[in-house]
Each structure stands twice: as C-alpha cells, then as structure tokens.
Amino acid sequence: MTIHTFKPDLPPPTISIGALGWLRANLFSSWINTLLTLVGLYLLWLIVPPVLEWAIFKADWTGETRADCSREGACWVFIQTRFGQFMYGFYPTELRWRVDAAAWLAIIGAAPLFLRQMPHKLRYGLGYLLVYPLLAYWLLHGGFFGLQTVPTSQWGGLMLTVVIAAVGIAGALPLGILLALGRRSDMPAIRVLCVTFIEFWRGVPLITVLFMSSVMLPLFLPEGMNLDKLLRAMLMVVFFEAAYIAEVVRGGLQAIPKGQYEAAAAMGLGYWRSTLLVILPQALKLVIPGIVNTFIALFKDTSLVIIIGLFDFLNSIKRATADPAWLGMSTEGYVFAALVYWMFCFGMSRYSMRLERKLDTGHKR
Amino acid sequence: MIRVKSTLAVLGAASLLGISGLVQAGATLDAVQKKGFVQCGISDGLPGFSFADAKGNYQGIDVDVCRAVAAAVFGDAGKVKYSPLTAKERFTALQSGEVDVLSRNTTWTSSRDAAMGLNFTGVTYYDGQGFLVNKELGVGSAKELDGATVCIQAGTTTELNLSDYFRSNSLKYTPITYDTSDESAKSLESGRCDVLTSDQSQLYAQRIKLANPDQYVVLPEVISKEPLGPAVRQGDEEWFDIVRWSLFAMLNAEELGITSANVEDMAKSTKNPDVARLLGAEGEYGKDLKLPKDWAVQIVKQVGNYGEIFDRNVGAGSELKIERGLNALWNNGGLQYAPPVR
Secondary structure (H helix, E strand, C coil): CCCCCCCCCCCCCCCCCHHHHHHHHHCCCCHHHHHHHHHHHHHHHHHHHHHHHHHHHCCECCCCCHHHCCCCCCECHHHHHHHHHHHHCCCCHHHHHHHHHHHHHHHHHHHHHHCCCCCCHHHHHHHHHHHHHHHHHHHHHCCCCCCCCCCHHHCCHHHHHHHHHHHHHHHHHHHHHHHHHHHCCCCHHHHHHHHHHHHHHHHCCHHHHHHHHHHCHHHHCCCCCCCCHHHHHHHHHHHHHHHHHHHHHHHHHHHCCHHHHHHHHHCCCCHHHHHHHHHHHHHHHHCHHHHHHHHHHHHHHHHHHHHHCCCEHHHHHHHHCCCHHHCCCHHHHHHHHHHHHHHHHHHHHHHHHHHHHHHCCCCCC | CHHHHHHHHHHHHHHHHHHHCCCCCCHHHHHHHHHCCEEEEEECCECCCEEECCCCCEECHHHHHHHHHHHHHHCCCCCEEEEEECCCCHHHHHHCCCCCEECCCCECCHHHHHHCCEEECCCCEEECEEEEEEHHHCCCCHHHCCCEEEEEECCCHHHHHHHHHHHHCCCCEEEEEECCHHHHHHHHHCCCCCEEEEEHHHHHHHHHHCCCHHHEEECCCCCCCEEECCEEECCCHHHHHHHHHHHHHHHHHHHCCCCCCCHHHHHHHCCCHHHHHHCCCCCCHHHHCCCCCCHHHHHHHHCCCHHHHHHHHCCCCCCCCCCCHHHCEHHHCCCECCCCCC
16 A cells, blocks of 8 residues: 655745845845845945944034034034035125025926926926026126126025026027037038037037136236126036037937938928927937936036136035134035035936936837 | 147237236226225135135135225225135236236245236235144154155145255155145045145144144244235336235334224324324325325224234134244344335
C-alpha cells in the first residue's frame, strides 16, 4: 500500500507589492544594486545628520544682533533682520507695498489663464500682456498719476532678480521667435540680419556683454546722458537670451514636416497665417523643454549683474555679509540664496512639465 | 578679420575721445550744485569702508568722505547719492562722469594718478598688506613663514606683493587663491592654509569671521604701501580742491581738538586763530574754495573730525577695533598731516 504523501510546499512567491516589494524591485534587485543602496545610505548617514544639526537643531532663530547667536549652528537671525533688504533692496520701506501690489497683480491677473474653462482666453492673455507691464512700471517706478518716483538705483533684492528675469523672458521669447522665423526666411537681407544677430549674441559670454554695457557704453554716450544701468542690463539680457531662444525655436521649426507647410499653403493660408495657425503652435509645443531650460538658465544668469554693481538677490546677500556687525554670516546667506533660487527654478520646471502634459497630442512615445 | 580690427580701432578712438573731451575747470561744482547732490562712487561692500547697515544706510570711512564733501558744498551731509561700483568699473564710472567723486578704497599709485585721467586728492587711510596666522603655528614674524601655505584672493595686487616679498627674503611658499574673502577665511579656519594675506584693514574683518577670533593674530610686518584715498577727474582743479580740503578740514579739526560735539561753541567763542580760520570766524577761506563760510563747521558737525570717523567705522568704536597706527596724526606718531588753513 502506498502511503499518500504531500509534496513539500513551494516557497511563496517573492512579494512584489507593498513597501517590501518596492524595496526589493528597486533597491536590492541584484548584488550591485544592493551595494549601491548601502553606499548611498552610508553617505546619507554621513551628510544629513550634521546638516540638520547645523541648520535646525543647533541653529539660532530669534534675536536681534550677532551676539544673540551661539555660533554652534546656523544663525538665521541674520536672514531675519535683513529679510526686507534681501527682498526689496533699498526700496523705501514705506513704499514696499507697491512692490507687493505689483506681485499680487501679476499673480491674480495671470490666474484666469490657468483656468480650463475660461472664455476669450487668448484675448484676455494678450490684453494682460499689454496692460500689466505698464501697470507694473507705474507701481514700481512711479513718477506719474500720484505715485512718488523710486529710481532704479534703489531697486534691489529678489524683486530686482524677478524684474530682470520677467523682462528677460517676456522680451526674449517674442524676439527669439521672430529671429528664428527670420533665420529661415527666403529674403536674404532679413536672413543675414537675423543670422548675424544670433551669432553675435551667442558668441559672447553674458558677463562680457554686461560688462561692456556698463564700462564701455558710458564712454561713447555724450556727457550727462546716463542710460539707466538697470535698463542697460535688461536690454543686454533680452538680446542675449533672444539669440538662444531663436535657436531653440528653430529646432522646433525644423522638426515640422514639409507637408504641414504645403498643406497650409494648399488651404490658401498666407505666410503669417500659416505660421501663426499651423506651424508655430506645433513647433513651440515641441520645444517647451528647451525654452524652459533657457528660461531657468536666464533666471540664474541674472545673478551676473553683480559685476556691474546692481544689487540683485544674491548681491544683496553678499553686501549684507560686509556689514561689520554681521561678519561671518556668509554661509547662512548663501544657503538661503540657494533655497530661494531652487524654489523658483523647480517651480518653473514643474510648470513646464504640466504644460507639456496639457499640450500633448500624441507625439509622446 | 580686417573688419574686426577696424571696429576695434574705432572703439578705441571713441573711448579716448570720451575720456579727454570731458571736463573743464569748475564744471563739476556747477553741475553738482545744479543737481543738488554729490554722486559718489563707493565699493560694493567692504567692512569699515563702505557697507550698508540693517536699515539700508551706507556707512564707513569712504562713505563719510562723500558726506563731508556734501556737507561742505550744501551744508547738508545727506545730499549724497551713492553708486556702488565693482573694482573693474570704478575708473570708467569716474571718467564718464557717472560719479563726481570716487571714494572706494582705491590705492593711490603712479599709473592710476598719471595715466587714468584722474587725480587723488589725499589719503584717507594708510593701509598695507599684512598676514593673519593661527597662534598655534607659533610664528611671531613673517620672516618665519618659510614653506607656509598662503591664502590669497586672485587677481589683486596682493598676489604680486606676496610673491615679491617671499622672493626678496628667499622664502618658499605655496599659494592657494580664492575668489572671495569669505572663502579664504573659511580656508584658514579649516587649516587648509597656514597664513592669510590681505590688506591689514581687511585682515581685522577677516578675523571676526572666524569661529574663534582670539586664536588668530595679525603679524607685525607690512609688506606693501596701500594709501587709500578719494579720486576726482583730472582737469577740474576747483572740484579737486574742494574734495581735498574736505578731508584736510577733518584732519585739522582733530588736530585742533574740534569735535562734532563742541564745534559750534568753538566757532563762536574760540580765541585760537587756527580754529577761527578753519571754522570761518576769521577770514574768507571758504570763499577761496567757492564754499560757504561755515563749510568746515558743517563737515565737523555732521560728519565729525577724522578721529571720530576712524573710531566709529574701523577703530575702537567699531567691531573691527583697528588701532590708529600709521593713521594717527603726525604729532601722535602717525602719518596723517594736513596743511594749515591760512
């Protein structure tokens, strides 16, 4: 008689769901991955606790002077007492509401553009782009309609960084698109002009351009005629970035198959209408990552105005570290600067990803 | 290539024209009086010399020189507008007329005085390059620094002076160059270099940045001469005199014991003819300079005498606590000396 014996149970399948499964699949899938994970954990253990200790646990958060800081950890008091200067520069304290107002107007004004069901979005957007800069100029600079003038020499801090970046972006994008179209034009004069412009501005470093604008230009201008330093810097940033945008957009234009041009022509559309209605919408969508990339670079490049003595966000921090009452606070200052720059750039990059998803019409693989 | 060259030639010619055709005597004072303020070029942040405090007011020795000029011209030390300038753009700013006075810790050298189209009006601070070392090193003199690792800031004359000094004393050293003073201070602290070299006035500021300032000492040797002073455009002698005598007035005031506290009493009741002449109680010495009669009174009252300025910005009354040293008055063992008002 044969005795029925069960075969031994098979081991359970490895867990492939839940936290354990995720760990196994992603961190410990092979010996080399396991090794990398362990090394990574060791590095984190080396870096994170001291950083947290310095930045949070041993840091001093309250006080008024340098003496209130124990200096064992970070001294955030420095950031606190100088916060106004980091944000507004030397903008008169009692007029800072104007900067705030301009910022809020920008946010509130732009908000409807992000709503999905918004009638007349294009018209509203164009109107906003036309009206807001005037409004912002009035609020920030003043000088008419009852607002006191605040000369640009008093602008500074994060406000100045954002102003330069915003003007740079708003100016460079349209100019860059025109340059890209011009470079592909059949008319030789326009083409040569655009190519020259692009190659000139792309061929020189921004720092040199800014330096020229501040050191050489004043010597050529007649005595007494002082073009505003900030205006000079903004113009240079716009020209410089426009050249880069132009090349990015040209990449998009070249990706559009010839059939699209021919189809548009067959529909009876002229140059401008086929460009505006058929070509550009497709081309721009393709190059969103490139454009946003350029804008993020632009935002960070604004800190180069340091060499022409404009006090943008980073330079305001640098200036504050030269105050004998607060010597030795440069680490705190630069860490704060890094955080703020990262917030802005990360925000831009998230927005671009959202935009790509929204405009995605099947090019994605 | 030819086109590039010719463009450069045009640029060069234009810049020369721009510099030479600018000033004529008396023009600056007229322009300053017309616009109602002195445009003053200062540094973009140097402890003790020009920096912004938490309220956003500029302070420092260089700033006070500008305020003194404004006090002399307008009787109001507040009528100054400041242009923070980087080291590279400072001379152009002065040459192109963007600023009226350049008061930006600028060393007075022959080439700058002669070839750059500017004139130095005097010395506000006698500086010199020195060394900051860790006490643990047990070094008492720069001559014992053979084989040391030295932190310097790149691209400054400091680098050149250092190599000259070590070469002439046949000492060996390893330089580590940094871009900013913060980096070199951190480097000294972490022991990456044994010595930090910079202008002495800045070594005291560097020392405060360190976690344990008492652990470090400034060596007695000074290896270069760095007389810092305000500069004006060449060719306008009248304006040159005003800036020069604004500084002299502060020096004379200290020598004669006039301070911001007692200047008004002194002006009324003095029996000392030197004081009377300086403060306008006797003679018309302000008029010679095309300044109001009470020009020196206003300077001392609103800005202070030289000693007060030194004390407040870099001396015992400040965080830097620099000793007077070379900047003491001539009758006190220093170099500061002003011609008399007579």
